[in-house]
Amino acid sequence: MLIRRDKWLQYRILRNGSSLAARLPETQLLKKNALTKMLLQYQSVVLKPRNGSYGRDILFIKRNGASTYRIQNEKNVITMRDINTLLILFRKKSSSRGYIVQRRLQLALIQHKPFDIRIMAQRKKGSASTWKVTGSYAKVAAQGYLVTNVTSRTIPVLEALNLARIGGRSLLVEAERIALLAAKRLGERYPKLRQVGFDIGIDRKRRVWIIEGNYQPDLRPFRLLKDSSMHRKILWYKKH
Numbered sequence: 001m002l003i004r005r006d007k008w009l010q011y012r013i014l015r016n017g018s019s020l021a022a023r024l025p026e027t028q029l030l031k032k033n034a035l036t037k038m039l040l041q042y043q044s045v046v047l048k049p050r051n052g053s054y055g056r057d058i059l060f061i062k063r064n065g066a067s068t069y070r071i072q073n074e075k076n077v078i079t080m081r082d083i084n085t086l087l088i089l090f091r092k093k094s095s096s097r098g099y100i101v102q103r104r105l106q107l108a109l110i111q112h113k114p115f116d117i118r119i120m121a122q123r124k125k126g127s128a129s130t131w132k133v134t135g136s137y138a139k140v141a142a143q144g145y146l147v148t149n150v151t152s153r154t155i156p157v158l159e160a161l162n163l164a165r166i167g168g169r170s171l172l173v174e175a176e177r178i179a180l181l182a183a184k185r186l187g188e189r190y191p192k193l194r195q196v197g198f199d200i201g202i203d204r205k206r207r208v209w210i211i212e213g214n215y216q217p218d219l220r221p222f223r224l225l226k227d228s229s230m231h232r233k234i235l236w237y238k239k240h
């Protein structure tokens with residue numbers, strides 16, 4: 001079953017499950033007003049294509065004082081005086097494709113590199129089945145990147161939490177709880193949905209955030225983990 005990748009639609013679905021609202025970084029469709037307002041409120045925001053881009057077309061924008069903006073895409077950084085210039089450059093792109101603007105999270109760091117967590121949630125066939133967490137790992141961004149799609153390494157979550165000196169098992173349990181709530185919500189909306197790979201962020205204040213849920217998650221990283229038990233469990237759930 002194929003569900004369209006649409007970050008804006010997914011945000012609204014999750015947002016309406018009120019218990020998750022506080023776990024979602026504020027998100028708007030990209031428009032001049034929304035961008036200006038969010039930059040005033042948060043200082044740093046992220047622009048992302050609605051339909052995903054494996055991290056490639058994502059822009060991080062930071063307001064420096066009153067008059068300049070720092071803009072980063074992949075490893076490239078430029079400074080702009082006027083956000084309107086950016087919006088004009090973007091107009092063509094965003095009208096053809098659609099972008100969202102989202103509050104930037106200050107993700108926890110491992111040796112100065114941000115990381116986030118992939119949590120795999122699945123359910124068996126049949127309408128009465130409940131969602132389970134079948135696997136997880138942490139993705140550490142490559143040097144110079146702010147997105148974790150370009151990874152320097154994937155490691156077990158507990159190891160990442162430990163390296164980041166940010167917490168232990170209870171933080172993983174909390175992240176899993178939130179992923180399951182989100183899976184449940186998406187499962188109500190899409191009765192045939194059976195797997196979601198969530199990108200979960202942990203900020204420097206140990207707060208847990210839902211970045212997005214992927215309906216066709218890449219399973220390769222699970223295959224490459226030293227411990228193969230998660231990969232086997234995931235394949236079992238896919239079959240049953």
Ligand SMILES: Nc1ncnc2c1ncn2[C@@H]1O[C@H](COP(=O)(O)OP(=O)(O)OP(=O)(O)O)[C@@H](O)[C@H]1O
Pocket residue numbers: 005025046048051052053054055056058102103104105106107115116146147148149199211212214
């Ligand atoms: N609001 C944010 N604050 C900080 N970092 C973010 C934020 N949104 C995204 N990121 C980083 O960028 C990465 C990619 O973002 P996201 O998963 O939303 O898009 P994507 O991977 O391009 O989408 P898709 O998987 O649909 O191709 C995240 O895993 C995270 O590391």
Ligand SMILES: [Mg+2]
Pocket residue numbers: 199212214
């Ligand atoms: Mg992603």
